[in-house]
Amino acid sequence: MVPLAPSRSAAEGDRIDLRIEMYAVAGLHVMTIHESLAENASGYAINVGLQSRGLADLFANIQSHTEAQGRIAQDRVYSETLTSETKRNGKQWRVRASYGPQGAISGELIPSDEPRTPVTPAQMRGTVDELTAYYQLERQLARTGSCVLTVAVFDGFRRYDLHFSDLEPEVLVADSEHHYAGPTRSCDVMRRKISGFPVDDHREGIDHGRMWFARLVPGAFMVPVKMEFDTELGLVTAYLAELHGRGINLALSD
Secondary structure (H helix, E strand, O other): OOOOOOOOOHHHHHEEEEEEOOOOOOHHEEEEEEEEEEEOOOOEEEEEEEEEEEHHHHHHOOOEEEEEEEEEEOOOEEEEEEEEEEOOEEEEEEEEEEEEOOOOEEEEEOOOOOOOOOOOHHEEOEEEEEEHHHHHOOOOOHHOOOOOOOEEEEEOOOOEEEEEEEOOOEEEEOOOOOOOOOEEEEEEEEEEEEEEEHHHHHHEEEEEEEEEEEEEOOOOEEEEEEEEEOOOOOEEEEEEEEEEEEEEEEEEOO
C-alpha cells in the first residue's frame, strides 16, 4: 500500500489547455472538446467539456462537462473524485463518484432510468476514473515510450477495463484538417465491459480506438494529437487543434 499524504490543490500547479475537433465521415464536423490539466508534484485536476457541432448538433444536441481530481504518489496516480453533467436533446444526467487508495468507494448516475447489471464492491477495488486512466497512459508514454497498460475503470456507474497496446510509431503529415506534423507514439485501445451496462446489451460508449501521442510540452506526460474511434456511425477522427501552457502556444487549425 502506498501512503497518500494530503496534497496541495492541483489548481496551484501548471495548467495545460487543449482544444480538440472531431470529425465524422466525409469530414463532417461533429464535436469540439476543451480539456485542461492542472498538476503539481502531489495532485492533478482534469476538466473536459464537450459540445456537439454542425449537423450533429441538430440531431443530437450534446453538452457535457466532466472533472476528475486525484493524487500523485511515487509516480502513480490515484483518483479521488469524479463529477460529470451531460445534457442531450433536453435530457440531463449527473454522475458522482468518490475513490480511496484502494479504488472506488461509491458512485451514482442520476437519473438511472434503465436496468443495468450491478457493480459489486469487489469489482470497484483498484479502479480509477476514465480521465485518470488516460492520464496514466500519457505519463507512462513519457516515461517508457510504451503503450502496454491495462487500467481498471469505474466511471461512477460502469465498470470496465481499458487495454492499451503498442502500434508502430508513425510520423504524421499535415493535411487540410490536421496540421500537426512529426513523430508520434501510436496506441490501440480496447474496452472490455464488465458490469454496470444496460441489461438489454445495447451498445453504449466506444469499445475500440487508436491514438497518436507527441511530446509537445515540458513535463511528465505526452499529448494526444490524433484519435480514431469506431462508432455506430462509422469512423470518427479527432485532431488536436490548439494547445496552450508551459510557455507553449500552438494553433494547429481553426
